[in-house]
Amino acid sequence: MTSTATNGSRPTAIEVRGLVKNYDQVKAVRGVEFQVSTGEVFGFLGPNGAGKTTTINMLCTLVKPSAGTASVAGHDVVRERDDVRRNIGLVFQDPTLDGYLTAAQNLQLHAELYGVQSDLVKPRMEQVMSMVGLWDRKDSSVNTFSGGMRRRLEIARGLMHSPRVLFLDEPTIGLDPQTRRSIWTYIRELQHREQITIFMTTHYMDEAEWCDRIAIMDHGEIVALDAPETLKAQVGTDRVVIHTDDDDATIEALKDRFDVDARISEGAVTFSVAGGEQFVPRLFAELGIPIKAVNVARPTLDDVFMSYTGSTIRDAEEDAGRNRSRRMMQVMHGGGRR
Amino acid sequence: MSTTTQRAEAAPDASTTEVVRVTVPKRSLASELRAIRIVWRRELIRYRSDRLRMVTTLVQPFLFLFILGSGLQRLANAGTHGVSLRTFIYPGILCIAVMFTAMFSAASIVWDREFGFLREMMVAPVRRSSIVIGKCLGGATVASIQGVIVICVAGLAGVPYAPLMILGIFVLQLLLAFSITAFGVMIAVRIKQMQSFMGVMQMIVTPMFFISGALFPSSGLPGWLAVLNRLDPLTYAVDPMRRLVFNHLSISPAARAALDPGITWWGWRVPSLLEVGMVVALGLVMLGIAIWQFSRTE
Numbered sequence: 001m002t003s004t005a006t007n008g009s010r011p012t013a014i015e016v017r018g019l020v021k022n023y024d025q026v027k028a029v030r031g032v033e034f035q036v037s038t039g040e041v042f043g044f045l046g047p048n049g050a051g052k053t054t055t056i057n058m059l060c061t062l063v064k065p066s067a068g069t070a071s072v073a074g075h076d077v078v079r080e081r082d083d084v085r086r087n088i089g090l091v092f093q094d095p096t097l098d099g100y101l102t103a104a105q106n107l108q109l110h111a112e113l114y115g116v117q118s119d120l121v122k123p124r125m126e127q128v129m130s131m132v133g134l135w136d137r138k139d140s141s142v143n144t145f146s147g148g149m150r151r152r153l154e155i156a157r158g159l160m161h162s163p164r165v166l167f168l169d170e171p172t173i174g175l176d177p178q179t180r181r182s183i184w185t186y187i188r189e190l191q192h193r194e195q196i197t198i199f200m201t202t203h204y205m206d207e208a209e210w211c212d213r214i215a216i217m218d219h220g221e222i223v224a225l226d227a228p229e230t231l232k233a234q235v236g237t238d239r240v241v242i243h244t245d246d247d248d249a250t251i252e253a254l255k256d257r258f259d260v261d262a263r264i265s266e267g268a269v270t271f272s273v274a275g276g277e278q279f280v281p282r283l284f285a286e287l288g289i290p291i292k293a294v295n296v297a298r299p300t301l302d303d304v305f306m307s308y309t310g311s312t313i314r315d316a317e318e319d320a321g322r323n324r325s326r327r328m329m330q331v332m333h334g335g336g337r338r
Numbered sequence: 339m340s341t342t343t344q345r346a347e348a349a350p351d352a353s354t355t356e357v358v359r360v361t362v363p364k365r366s367l368a369s370e371l372r373a374i375r376i377v378w379r380r381e382l383i384r385y386r387s388d389r390l391r392m393v394t395t396l397v398q399p400f401l402f403l404f405i406l407g408s409g410l411q412r413l414a415n416a417g418t419h420g421v422s423l424r425t426f427i428y429p430g431i432l433c434i435a436v437m438f439t440a441m442f443s444a445a446s447i448v449w450d451r452e453f454g455f456l457r458e459m460m461v462a463p464v465r466r467s468s469i470v471i472g473k474c475l476g477g478a479t480v481a482s483i484q485g486v487i488v489i490c491v492a493g494l495a496g497v498p499y500a501p502l503m504i505l506g507i508f509v510l511q512l513l514l515a516f517s518i519t520a521f522g523v524m525i526a527v528r529i530k531q532m533q534s535f536m537g538v539m540q541m542i543v544t545p546m547f548f549i550s551g552a553l554f555p556s557s558g559l560p561g562w563l564a565v566l567n568r569l570d571p572l573t574y575a576v577d578p579m580r581r582l583v584f585n586h587l588s589i590s591p592a593a594r595a596a597l598d599p600g601i602t603w604w605g606w607r608v609p610s611l612l613e614v615g616m617v618v619a620l621g622l623v624m625l626g627i628a629i630w631q632f633s634r635t636e
Contacts, residue, residue, distance in 0.1 A: 062461060085463040086362040096454040100387055101380070112376035113462035115369040116360045124358045162360045194357060 018068035043211035089158030148179035238276030381476025419593030430552025443477030444522025477519030517621025557599035
């Protein structure tokens with residue numbers, strides 16, 4: 001988290017130029033460009049439907065780009081598909097384990113498919129499984145594993161063939177906060193130990209803090225790209241949340257006296273202002289409405305996201321969710337599964 | 339690589355534990371063969387852990403063999419020249435037992451797709467053809483294991499345990515199992531949902547079974563049925579199987595002529611070898627189509 005990796009000093013692990021993907025009329029990815037240095041933990045942040053998964057699929061050679069180029073571990077994703085595949089590890093958003101096999105059998109299968117030298121399969125398996133704390137469960141059927149254990153096992157499997165770049169698509173989706181934290185600890189540790197590059201997507205803002213650099217993606221484009229700390233510093237304003245008896249009057253008074261645009265968010269009056277701590281005394285003195293509680297927060301990635309996209313990531317998600325459920329309804333009423 | 343002595347949990351400090359590094363070699367024939375072998379082995383592991391499947395896929399064939407075979411015996415007496423109906427339908431039943439299992443094995447592709455596991459194989463640096471071939475060999479192996487169970491009960495159907503015959507039956511059912519699995523995989527590659535696959539299978543398997551002559555001799559049929567019968571690929575597996583069994587029965591020439599008339603094309607009797615060759619060739623063609631389709635999917 002501390003290192004603000006810059007390009008140039010270290011060799012490039014991923015290089016993307018003008019990458020575009022169109023599905024029929026839908027422009028899923030509209031010309032993204034970025035570089036990831038070797039050993040970096042690089043995060044793609046954005047709401048569902050922003051084009052993160054499509055981008056990751058293009059980098060993993062699963063989807064052909066409509067335009068633009070990308071190279072991973074020094075190989076072109078279109079022309080040198082096999083070379084890319086030999087050098088990357090993948091952990092998908094949806095589980096891809098065989099539940100009827102044991103953990104060890106799943107990893108064995110992976111090693112055989114990737115052609116790992118037979119004499120190294122066992123030691124490597126022990127190493128990656130120990131790393132995610134599953135070595136003692138190696139002979140259990142995967143069906144008996146919890147969601148967090150499965151995800152850890154998938155990460156271990158993705159590492160089985162010592163990839164140079166590990167792709168993680170929403171590695172913590174659907175997991176409880178505690179498991180998410182432990183997964184992140186594993187990810188940071190293995191990055192350190194194996195010296196590999198990690199490229200991941202997430203729509204959890206707090207998780208992006210674990211990345212060296214993040215790219216914020218919205219509507220198929222990268223709207224911001226830098227270290228989380230730098231991005232937060234750029235926002236420049238603090239978030240102030242106050243509780244009063246009359247929220248509407250408070251919002252009006254804030255506009256009149258301080259020229260501040262406030263809104264109700266999660267049941268309290270919320271607004272952004274530069275130098276929040278200095279602002280609070282003035283607020284108490286001049287607002288004219290009794291304040292019951294006040295909270296000043298340094299900018300978070302939520303604020304960063306907001307300042308670049310004009311909406312919170314949750315709102316963006318809800319919009320996407322509404323569209324999705326509407327589509328589902330149509331499909332169901334259309335009377336048929338595709 | 340001293341990982342066994344330096345356990346990761348004993349020494350969490352990264353610097354003390356040596357990292358076991360592996361390198362993924364370039365694609366070669368050896369690595370493809372390894373991929374085929376592991377896909378094949380996975381089918382066997384899955385089969386072994388699914389005891390229920392061994393039973394369920396045999397229920398229907400055994401119902402036909404023992405219930406239908408015994409129940410219709412009296413009605414059939416007039417035409418079987420003293421041969422038990424069970425003996426007559428046994429070769430056909432063996433074929434459909436193999437067919438049901440092979441189709442079931444092919445279904446695992448749809449299953450894998452639904453549960454996401456297919457992706458794990460799709461992104462591996464191996465040819466798609468290796469995955470399809472591994473699947474087909476796996477399905478064929480599983481189906482022939484089921485076939486062996488049916489061979490074991492031959493005695494109950496009045497079929498003698500002649501070693502040469504059993505060997506012949508075994509080889510034949512192995513070839514049939516491979517071809518049917520290839521056929522199933524060819525269909526499975528295009529289908530996204532298990533229910534649809536099962537529906538399609540029902541629609542294809544049952545007519546193939548009924549038309550093939552597994553339950554009746556294929557001579558003297560009404561014209562339309564004779565045409566359908568000659569078009570049904572399963573016909574060319576049932577017929578040589580039946581001839582093989584009947585070669586080892588001691589029955590009257592009249593019974594032989596009535597029950598094992600062979601398949602004719604405009605009066606020409608198709609030799610067994612050609613029939614088997616057709617089954618194999620058809621299987622290879624379908625394997626080719628399956629590979630081609632599978633390679634196209636992203």
